Amino acid sequence: MTLTDPAQTLAALIRCPSVTPEDGGALATLGEMLGELGFSNDPVTFSDEGTPDVGNLYSRLGTEGPHLMFAGHTDVVPAGDREAWTRDPFSADIVDGFMYGRGAVDMKGGIACFVSALARLIERRGAPQGSVSVLITGDEEGPSINGTEKLLAHAAAKGERWDAAVVGEPTNPNEMGDMIKIGRRGSLSGVLTVEGVQGHVAYPHLADNPLSGLVTLMDGLLDPPLDAGNDRFPPTNLEFTSVDTGNPAANVIPARTTATFNIRFNDIWTAESLAAELRARLARAAKDTRLRAGHEPVRYRVEFAPRSSPSFLTRDDALIETLSAAVREATGRTPALSTTGGTSDARFIKDYCPVVEFGLVGQTMHMVDERVALSDLESLTRIYETFLERWFDHRSAAGIR
Incomplete structure (x- = not known):
C-alpha cells in the first residue's frame, strides 16, 4: 500500500x-x-x-x-x-x-x-x-x-x-x-406526557381527550418562534418526532399520550435556559381550554433527556x-x-x-x-x-x- x-x-x-x-x-x-x-x-x-x-x-x-x-x-x-x-x-x-x-x-x-x-x-x-x-x-x-x-x-x-x-x-x-x-448548534431532547380520562367517543363529556391537550401544548411550544437566529447561527428549531398513544381502538378516547421532540438551538440559549423557556410556555399553554371546553387546565409533565449538547x-x-x-x-x-x-x-x-x-x-x-x-x-x-x-x-x- x-x-x-x-x-x-x-x-x-x-x-x-x-x-x-x-x-x-x-x-x-x-x-x-x-x-x-x-x-x-x-x-x-x-x-x-x-x-x-x-x-x-x-x-x-x-x-x-x-x-x-x-x-x-x-x-x-x-x-x-x-x-x-x-x-x-x-x-x-x-x-x-x-x-x-x-x-x-x-x-x-x-x-x-x-x-x-x-x-x-x-x-x-x-x-x-x-x-x-x-x-x-x-x-x-x-x-x-x-x-x-x-x-x-x-x-x-x-x-x-x-x-x-x-x-x-x-x-x-x-x-x-x-x-x-x-x-x-446544541441539541436538547424531551418527552411530553399528557394525562386525560379514558372514555367512549360517543360520550366525550364523560372523558378528557389527552390528544386535544397535547395539540394545545404543542402549539404553545412552537408559536411564537423561539428566536430569529443571529449572524452566526440559524434560528433555533423545535421538531416533534413522534406522538404515541398506544390506542388501537377507534371508538375509545385514550387515557394518556406522549410526544417526543428535539430542539437544535443556537448560542442565544443554553440547555438550562431553553428548558426553562419551554416549561414556561407549557405552563401558559396548559391554561388554554379552547379545545377542551368545560375541563380543567391540561395535566402534563415534561422530561428532558439527561444528556444534551451545547x-x-x-x-x-x-x-x-x-x-x-x-x-x-x-x-x-x-x-x-x-x-x-x-x-x-x-x-x-x-x-x-x-x-x-x-x-x-x-x-x-x-x-x-x-x-x-x-x-x-x-x-x-x-x-x-x-x-x-x-x-x-x-x-x-x-x-x-
Missing part, C-alpha cells in the same frame, strides 16, 4: 466492517498506517454500564509544540439491505471514478485523506515542526459514551495539550470547498483563515463558514482547544451505495496537506510553540 494515495488508504479502511460498536480491524489498520509515518499509538478500550465496550485510538507524531489534532471516527452505520447495494458495502469497488463502500464519505474518507496528506508532506519536506495527533473513536455513530469524550480525558490526563483541531466529518453540501463548520462557536481566526486559504487554493472556492447541521464530536473537543470541521461532500452518507469521487479524495488530500504546511509554518514564523 502506498500511503500517499488516498484511494488506497481508504480502500483498506472500508474493507474493515466496523459497524458500531464492532471495530472490524479498522483501528489496527489505521494504527499500522500511522506507525509507518512515525506515530506512537495508544489504543484504548472504554466501558460503561449498559453500553458495549468500544475501541479507540490516540496517536501522536512529535513531542514538541505547536500541537495540531485531527479527529474522527472509523465506526460506520449498518449497511441496511445489502441486496439494494450495487456493490458490496465493504468491497471498496471503484466504478466510473467513484469508490463505493460504507464509510466512504462518513468518515473513513476524511481519515484516509489526512493520512495521505501527512505522508505526502513528510515525503516532501519531513515531519512538521511540532506535533500532530490523530484521535479516532469507534463510537461516534453509536451512543457516543465510550468514545471521543473519554478518549480526550484519557489523553489529557496523560499530559496531552492541543493548540487546535480539525474534525474530518463530511461538511460540503454539494461540491468540495463549499463549507467549513466553525461551530455547531452550542459553540470557534473564534480562532488564524485556524479558520488558514484552512479557508487551503480550500481556495485547491478548489478555487471560498468556503462558507457555517454552524448548520447536527451534532458531531467537535462538541467534546471544543472544551480542549479551538476546533473546525472540514471533510468530503456528504450527499451519500448513510445511504445505500455510499460512495466518494476519487477526484474529491485527491482534492481533500491537497487541502489537508496545504493546511498542515501553512498552519505549522505560521506558528513557527510567529514563534508560537
